[in-house]
Amino acid sequence: xxxxxxxxxxxxxxxxxxxxxxxxxxxxxxxxxxxxxxxxxxxxxxxxxxxxxxxxxxxxxxxxxxxxxxxxxxxxxxxxxxxxxxxxxxxxxxxxxxxxxxxxxxxxxxxxxxxxxxxxxxxxxxxxxxxxxxxxxxxxxxxxxxxxxxxxxxxxxxxxxxxxxxxxxxxxxxxxxxxxxxxxxxxxxxxxxxxxxxxxxxxxxxxxxxxxxxxxxxxxxxxxxxxxxxxxxxxxxxxxxxxxxxxxxxxxxxxxxxxxxxxxxxxxxxxxxxxxxxxxxxxxxxxxxxxxxxxxxxxxxxxxxxxxxxxxxxxxxxxxxxxxxxxxxxxxxxxxxxxxxxxxxxxxxxxxxxxxxxxxxxxxxxxxxxxxxxxxxxxxxxxxxxxxxxxxxxxxxxxxxxxxxxxxxxxxx
Amino acid sequence: xxxxxxxxxxxxxxxxxxxxxxxxxxxxxxxxxxxxxxxxxxxxxxxxxxxxxxxxxxxxxxxxxxxxxxxxxxxxxxxxxxxxxxxxxxxxxxxxxxxxxxxxxxxxxxxxxxxxxxxxxxxxxxxxxxxxxxxxxxxxxxxxxxxxxxxxxxxxxxxxxxxxxxxxxxxxxxxxxxxxxxxxxxxxxxxxxxxxxxxxxxxxxxxxxxxxxxxxxxxxxxxxxxxxxxxxxxxxxxxxxxxxxxxxxxxxxxxxxxxxxxxxxxxxxxxxxxxxxxxxxxxxxxxxxxxxxxxxxxxxxxxxxxxxxxxxxxxxxxxxxxxxxxxxxxxxxxxxxxxxxxxxxxxxxxxxxxxxxxxxxxxxxxxxxxxxxxxxxxxxxxxxxxxxxxxxxxxxxxxxxxxxxxxxxxxxx
Numbered sequence: 110x111x112x113x114x115x116x117x118x119x120x121x122x123x124x125x126x127x128x129x130x131x132x133x134x135x136x137x138x139x140x141x142x143x144x145x146x147x148x149x150x151x152x153x154x155x156x157x158x159x160x161x162x163x164x165x166x167x168x169x170x171x172x173x174x175x176x177x178x179x180x181x182x183x184x185x186x187x188x189x190x191x192x193x194x195x196x197x198x199x200x201x202x203x204x205x206x207x208x209x210x211x212x213x214x215x216x217x218x219x220x221x222x223x224x225x226x227x228x229x230x231x232x233x234x235x236x237x238x239x240x241x242x243x244x245x246x247x248x249x250x251x252x253x254x255x256x257x258x259x260x261x262x263x264x265x266x267x268x269x270x271x272x273x274x275x276x277x278x279x280x281x282x283x284x285x286x287x288x289x290x291x292x293x294x295x296x297x298x299x300x301x302x303x304x305x306x307x308x309x310x311x312x313x314x315x316x317x318x319x320x321x322x323x324x325x326x327x328x329x330x331x332x333x334x335x336x337x338x339x340x341x342x343x344x345x346x347x348x349x350x351x352x353x354x355x356x357x358x359x360x361x362x363x364x365x366x367x368x369x370x371x372x373x374x375x376x377x378x379x380x381x382x383x384x385x386x387x388x389x390x391x392x393x394x395x396x397x398x399x400x401x402x403x404x405x406x407x408x409x410x411x412x413x414x415x416x417x418x419x420x421x422x423x424x425x426x427x428x429x430x431x432x433x434x435x436x437x438x439x440x441x442x443x444x445x446x447x448x449x450x451x452x453x454x455x456x457x458x459x460x461x462x463x464x465x466x467x468x469x470x471x472x473x474x475x476x477x478x479x480x481x482x483x484x485x486x487x488x489x490x491x492x493x494x495x496x497x498x499x500x501x502x503x504x505x506x507x508x509x510x511x512x513x514x515x516x517x518x519x520x521x522x
Numbered sequence: 523x524x525x526x527x528x529x530x531x532x533x534x535x536x537x538x539x540x541x542x543x544x545x546x547x548x549x550x551x552x553x554x555x556x557x558x559x560x561x562x563x564x565x566x567x568x569x570x571x572x573x574x575x576x577x578x579x580x581x582x583x584x585x586x587x588x589x590x591x592x593x594x595x596x597x598x599x600x601x602x603x604x605x606x607x608x609x610x611x612x613x614x615x616x617x618x619x620x621x622x623x624x625x626x627x628x629x630x631x632x633x634x635x636x637x638x639x640x641x642x643x644x645x646x647x648x649x650x651x652x653x654x655x656x657x658x659x660x661x662x663x664x665x666x667x668x669x670x671x672x673x674x675x676x677x678x679x680x681x682x683x684x685x686x687x688x689x690x691x692x693x694x695x696x697x698x699x700x701x702x703x704x705x706x707x708x709x710x711x712x713x714x715x716x717x718x719x720x721x722x723x724x725x726x727x728x729x730x731x732x733x734x735x736x737x738x739x740x741x742x743x744x745x746x747x748x749x750x751x752x753x754x755x756x757x758x759x760x761x762x763x764x765x766x767x768x769x770x771x772x773x774x775x776x777x778x779x780x781x782x783x784x785x786x787x788x789x790x791x792x793x794x795x796x797x798x799x800x801x802x803x804x805x806x807x808x809x810x811x812x813x814x815x816x817x818x819x820x821x822x823x824x825x826x827x828x829x830x831x832x833x834x835x836x837x838x839x840x841x842x843x844x845x846x847x848x849x850x851x852x853x854x855x856x857x858x859x860x861x862x863x864x865x866x867x868x869x870x871x872x873x874x875x876x877x878x879x880x881x882x883x884x885x886x887x888x889x890x891x892x893x894x895x896x897x898x899x900x901x902x903x904x905x906x907x908x909x910x911x912x913x914x915x916x917x918x919x920x921x922x923x924x925x926x927x928x929x930x931x932x933x934x935x
Contacts, residue, residue: 117530261884270884317755330849334752341851342730343888351882352845355769356838365844365880425769431778432765436743436849438754467778469764471674471683475756 120337121146122501125154126163127309130208134167134182143315155181161504162187163207183208188252188500191240191292192493193233194299194486195258197274197326200229202236203489204244204251209310209497211485213244224275226285229258234289253293253496257302257488258282259327261345264297264495273362293503295495299323300347302491303445303481304331305338309494311483316440320433321481322349324426324448326397328370330433350374354429372425375401375448381421386414398447405451419452420459427463430478434464438472445481453480533750534559535914538567539576540722543621547580547595556728568594574917575600576620596621601665601913604653604705605906606646607712607899608671610687610739613642615649616902617657617664622723622910624898626657637688639698642671647702666706666909670715670901671695672740676757677710677908686775706916708908712736713760715904716858716894717744718751722907724896729853733846734894735762737839737861739810741783743846763787767842785838788814788861794834799827811860818864832865833872840876843891847877851885858894866893 121144128143129135137155141148158164158181165184169177185206194201200217215236223232237254260272267283283296304313304321313319313333321331328350332339339346350370351363358367359380371377375397382392382404391407391414393399407415430442444457461478468476481487534557541556542548550568554561571577571594578597582590598619607614613630628649632642650667673685680696696709717726717734726732726746734744741763745752752759763783764776771780772793784790788810795805795813804820804827806812820828843855857870874891881889894900 318752332850334747339731339747339850341885341888342853343851343884345882345885345888346849346851348848348851348882348885351848353841353880354766356767356771356841358769363882428766428769435761435764436759437745437752438756438759438761440755467766469758469761469776471756472754472758472761475754475758 119502121150122154122157123309123498124336125151126158126497126501127314129155129158129164129181130183130310131314133208134180136170136178136180138178157504163501185210186250189241189244189246189250190252190493190496190500191237191254192302192489192491192496193236193254193256194302194488194492195229195233195256196299196488197224197259200232200236201486201489202233202240203486203493204240204246205490205493207497209490209493212246213240215239215243224277226269226277226280226282229275230282230285230289233286237290248291251292252500253295254290255295255297255302255492255495255499256282256286257297257299257492259299262296262298263344264295265344267294267296269296293496293499295492295499297492297495299325299446299488299491300329300331301338301340302489302495303487304333304347304491305494305498306483306487306491307331307443307445307481308333308336308338309497310490311481311487312441312443312479318437318439319441319443320437320439321443321445322430322433322449323446324373324375324444325446326375328374332437334437349429349433352429352432354425354432369425369429373422373429377425378404378418378422378448381425382414382418385417385421389414391415391418401448401451405453408452408455416455419455422452423456423459423463426456427460427465428467430460431464431467431473434468434472434476439476442476442478443481444478445483445487449480532915534563535567535570536722536911537749538564539571539910539914540727542568542571542577542594543596543723544727546621547593549583549591549593551591570917576914598623599663602654602657602659602663603665603906603909603913604650604667605715605902605904605909606649606667606669607715607901607905608642608646608669609712609901610637610672613645613649614899614902615646615653616899616906617653617659618903618906620910622903622906625659626653628652628656637690639682639690639693639695642688643695643698643702646699650703661704664705665913666708667703668708668710668715668905668908668912669695669699670710670712670905672712674758675709675711677708678757680707680709682709706909706912708905708912710905710908712738712859712901712904713742713744714751714753715902715908716900717746717760717904718907718911719896719900719904720744720856720858720894721746721749721751722910723903724894724900725854725856725892731850731852732854732856733850733852734856734858735843735846735862736859737786737788737857738859739788741787745850747850762842762846765842765845767838767845782838782842786835786842790838791817791831791835791861794838795827795831798830798834802827804828804831814861814864818866821865821868829868832868835865836869836872836876839869840873840878841880843873844877844880844886847881847885847889852889855889855891856894857892858896858900862893 141151164181167182190205202215204213217232261270269280269282307313319333323329329347330349351368354369355367359371361368361371391403554564577594580595603618615628617626630645674683682693682695720726720734732746736742742760743762764781766780767782768780772784774781774784804816
């Protein structure tokens with residue numbers, strides 16, 4: 110819980126690099142205005158990032174008669190980051206430059222029987238190797254590899270504590286991966302990856318408090334509070350999918366009844382469709398993706414059953430999002446993940462209507478509800494961002510020459 | 523959202539004073555161990571608090587053969603703080619020493635017709651004058667007055683934005699109070715006052731993340747995250763009472779249906795009783811306090827109807843508390859306010875049982891659920907704490923001699 114001066118220095122370094130990536134190029138003066146930090150602090154942080162070769166001086170801008178201002182931008186060749194999205198059915202790796210542009214992609218399909226830890230590790234190692242080869246990047250330039258795996262993950266110990274769909278319990282995944290991958294490794298889960306992607310590059314950037322609502326097979330709410338990810342005391346915050354919306358409602362696989370996830374996750378939406386129109390041609394039993402796609406197409410064509418399903422889903426989702434707004438008073442709520450992106454604007458419009466019926470007037474007036482603006486896979490982008498954050502953190506140790514030894518050995522909070 | 527180095531210095535100063543109050547007396551070495559700060563930082567902060575006369579050197583402790591360690595403790599005569607709890611039916615003021623012991627109390631009853639702003643202001647001014655006179659404290663020693671009023675409050679502008687029971691809209695309360703009270707004034711609401719009281723002096727002290735569940739006529743959840751109060755983007759976070767627990771359930775005065783408050787606030791508990799036993803002798807129509815007291819006594823006597831009402835209330839409350847645990851992954855959940863204190867251990871035991879049925883295993887294992895340990899009025903204690911925080915913040919400005927002018931004029935984040 111304690112924030113040390115090193116924490117604040119790291120957070121400020123994140124913030125400055127975030128703004129440089131956003132403004133690319135930008136001046137120290139603009140960075141000071143955007144971050145609220147003093148010009149002297151910004152100049153120090155920019156100097157550190159220049160020393161790390163993460164950014165470069167890229168010229169000057171005219172400042173209306175005054176002294177021309179130096180511009181800094183991301184150094185595209187200053188390093189590479191790899192983000193890996195491990196899902197139930199695929200392993201998706203992307204290699205990014207330091208502006209977090211995708212340089213190369215690799216995807217490996219996973220068959221249902223291939224979910225033993227050593228099999229998954231093999232797929233991840235193959236995907237990481239393939240993407241580095243495809244990009245033609247030397248190993249030394251890869252600053253880190255972020256890996257997102259489903260379920261409960263302890264990022265500090267590198268253990269995948271629980272992945273229900275694979276029946277994984279306390280798998281020492283980071284150790285297994287390190288036998289194949291020599292770059293610094295960072296393990297986390299898709300909910301937190303999507304949230305950190307929004308924080309750095311999406312709708313939560315520069316916002317005080319944001320909630321990233323993930324709508325996929327599972328459902329969660331990543332919490333970006335005070336400019337950082339809220340992880341909770343045992344790193345499991347965000348399990349909004351398992352909050353009660355309908356007391357004694359639908360049975361959830363968690364054992365509880367009436368969880369948000371049972372109404373607005375992909376299987377829940379299929380159930381909404383089944384209850385409204387049991388024999389609907391839109392229903393593809395056993396195939397969530399096909400059903401959601403069919404719904405999206407039918408909505409675009411004005412199909413009344415499809416519209417009703419979206420309205421009914423939004424009725425539940427709107428009540429749940431209103432709960433988040435009333436409880437947390439965020440500046441923005443972002444709808445993310447594949448179900449949100451496929452149902453898109455029609456879902457967003459219905460959700461906004463439903464939220465208005467449920468939320469309190471004052472926090473509602475302070476909140477914007479948007480679809481994720483991230484055009485690529487937010488999970489691999491977020492996983493790469495964990496690697497970028499890790500590189501910025503550890504660079505602080507290596508490059509700092511001043512300061513007492515005590516602060517270097519203090520445990521991270 | 524940005525945290526500046528001044529924010530962190532203020533937060534560290536809060537933390538050190540909190541630990542001195544808790545340990546009273548304690549050594550710099552113990553403070554460093556308890557806070558995770560370096561001994562050098564602790565020594566600096568202790569020096570500032572000594573300069574402010576908030577603490578004093580109180581002797582030495584034997585350190586087993588080593589050099590004796592200097593002990594510091596709160597300076598009881600270093601200043602006084604006043605906290606005022608303005609409720610619908612009373613104004614309650616308390617004057618505290620710097621260890622936050624109650625030195626004097628004053629209470630004024632308010633009649634139903636006395637809720638015009640100038641009438642409330644008159645009562646507050648009278649209570650503040652009475653408590654200062656009773657304590658025999660010179661005006662110069664009062665460091666500040668914290669005032670808690672119900673409803674939506676903007677502490678920065680000092681405006682009571684909305685108080686439904688008084689039909690107040692955008693009342694410039696701080697300005698009105700300042701015409702009668704010359705001490706520095708701090709305005710906030712009871713939910714946040716209770717939360718900051720737990721953070722400084724109660725069950726949230728030294729915890730990473732805590733949720734303070736307020737059970738009174740209204741219901742809320744104060745969020746103490748990362749060692750500080752989470753206020754949200756427009757200072758309205760914590761409206762957990764108006765999150766949906768039963769979709770399309772009981773009508774709430776907010777206009778929504780199925781809000782947590784309609785099941786576990788005092789009127790909701792009366793409704794639970796009415797539904798279980800319409801003609802119960804425990805029911806005092808129109809009198810919440812008498813009904814809750816009657817319930818508490820009947821539970822103590824093993825009355826089956828009263829036990830059933832507590833179980834039914836805990837069924838709702840447990841589901842709602844489980845939602846907070848799943849979403850936020852706190853280290854502790856504190857049940858506070860008058861309904862929680864009157865129903866006490868029997869309610870707590872049933873809530874723990876119900877939470878176990880609803881919460882996910884991992885976050886549940888990381889969370890403790892307790893009754894508030896604060897023996898006095900937590901609202902006036904919290905209001906006085908806002909005044910203490912204000913004094914510590916502004917003292918930072920006045921006593922700092924070094925540092926660039928820029929950081930002194932930076933806006934607080």
